[in-house]
Amino acid sequence: MGRKREFDVDQALEAALCVFWRKGYEGASYTDLTQAAGVERPALYSAFGNKEALFRQALARYYEHYLDYFPEALKQPTSREVVADILRASAELYTRYPDRKGCLGIHGALAGSDDAEPVRRALIDARAIGEASLCDRLERAKQEGDLPETANCADLAAFVMTVLHGMAVQARDGFSRETLEAVARQALSVWPSGRSTPSGASS
Amino acid sequence: MGRKREFDVDQALEAALCVFWRKGYEGASYTDLTQAAGVERPALYSAFGNKEALFRQALARYYEHYLDYFPEALKQPTSREVVADILRASAELYTRYPDRKGCLGIHGALAGSDDAEPVRRALIDARAIGEASLCDRLERAKQEGDLPETANCADLAAFVMTVLHGMAVQARDGFSRETLEAVARQALSVWPSGRSTPSGASS
DNA sequence: TTAATTTCGTAATGGTTATTACGATAACGA
DNA sequence: TCGTTATCGTAATAACCATTACGAAATTAA
Incomplete structure (x- = not known):
């Protein structure tokens, strides 16, 4: 139950991946990431955890895709x-x-x-x-x-x-x-x- | 005239160079740089200009030395x-x-x-x-x-x-x-x- | 419809960033 | 000794950083 997610998690991860690819881990701000994903900050946090966790998932996706x-x-x-x-x-x-x-x-x-x-x-x-x-x-x-x-x-x-x-x-x-x-x-x-x-x- | 500098400029530049070498331009904070140089913040600014100018001088020194x-x-x-x-x-x-x-x-x-x-x-x-x-x-x-x-x-x-x-x-x-x-x-x-x-x- | 649960967006939090204003200190010429 | 000038350290500034509290909105089970 509960409200359903309004954005595509995989698509948001791909967007974050691209930002990290371009700016690196530290060069990418959370503002950059949320803007690229088209998602508000708390939404990214609830979906992936903190910035480091998000990066690690982006890295895994990079190796896979x-x-x-x-x-x-x-x-x-x-x-x-x-x-x-x-x-x-x-x-x-x-x-x-x-x-x-x-x-x-x-x-x-x-x-x-x-x-x-x-x-x-x-x-x-x-x-x-x-x-x-x-x-x-x-x-x-x-x-x-x-x-x-x-x-x-x-x-x-x-x-x-x-x-x-x-x-x-x-x-x-x-x-x-x-x-x-x-x-x-x-x-x-x-x-x-x-x-x-x-x-x-x-x- | 005026008060004479109490630190060695070349030595401070070398210290900054090492910090940049290790942490990169953005990864090196001005706190890192001043601590490595053993010099207060305004002293570094007056000697080299802002962070970017300091990096460029460190880079020049790197190529020379x-x-x-x-x-x-x-x-x-x-x-x-x-x-x-x-x-x-x-x-x-x-x-x-x-x-x-x-x-x-x-x-x-x-x-x-x-x-x-x-x-x-x-x-x-x-x-x-x-x-x-x-x-x-x-x-x-x-x-x-x-x-x-x-x-x-x-x-x-x-x-x-x-x-x-x-x-x-x-x-x-x-x-x-x-x-x-x-x-x-x-x-x-x-x-x-x-x-x-x-x-x-x-x- | 009501209760429970999850996501939403706004806006705040505490910490760190680069950069300076400012008054005190010290060196030199007169 | 006095005035000028440059450097000193302290402490402030404004902007940004990652992270989250909180109340409204939305979805499902009963």
Whole structure:
């Protein structure tokens, strides 16, 4: 019973997500969020909790609705295709929306006041999970002979994630999708392929 | 004439620089800055102007005192050594101070409220200048036969800067210098060298 | 229709923000 | 020693921040 909600919760969360994506956790004021959601302040609070809880739900939605290509790419048959997919899709996502370029996982909270530490940590953890899943996939590739035995999968995964994070910064700086794709190609051009050519591996 | 200053201006600027490095432009409150500098609020204002002016001076100092290796690296004889120097020195700088890992040029202001837009732009411009100077150096390398004629210097410079920016993020995430150096090696392993082996160039 | 329950919008709360007014203090030239 | 000038620290200002008290409105069960 009781009065029924007059706004769409999912739609409000998406609006908040976009604001956080653009301004980051601390840069987004509750006024920004309520205006974007078209909802009064207490309504947002009752639906999502406080600002940090709202951000965490927005982050979860981001991973589900925007970063879904990442776990999908891990299913590619070869490690090279996995990485190529991830790089290409990221270049596209980071430049897709002119009003919020880059990546919420990066721009959400890189630096900030001490109050934002929990949120910063949440983002770090999320990034670490992504990197670990990539690392696991590369380990599998090594077992399958898709990567040379000398390959250091942790370092390779760190390299790919580094390029991803850098691309998010460059996207925010105004770089075009084409330029980011050129960066991705360059990053991929040294990818070690198969046991037959164990060249250029790290370590 | 008049009363003489009781604090060292350069020392106060350095203290402010460290706070901005750690918390970013908006994350650093004036209380943080004055406490770090050991100086009362009006003293900071009279010495540097408002918060934005203080940040800009801190940024200038950062480029002079911390990023001085960058223009220095451009003097290396080959493009490969140039890039290797930049990558290695950045990995070291980004992990040198445990209390402020990463790079002020990145963490200073990536995302934030609309008020911080001028500062964000200043950082973008600073990054663009660095990238342009690297691009120029690579063009020279191409003319000297140090890079294949098919090399796209703008894309290569963008790639190097992307890795740098990503390394700054990873450093803040807690990555060790060793891991960042492995990332740097991986990035360098695809570097095109000389006209004799025009492989792996972009475009 | 009445009672119970939930959401609604208005408007307030307490804390923090960047920025200064102001009187006291100190240094220098005359 | 006096007057000028610059810096000092205290304490105030006005705007914004996240969060919520509260009463009106609306929905359902009885």
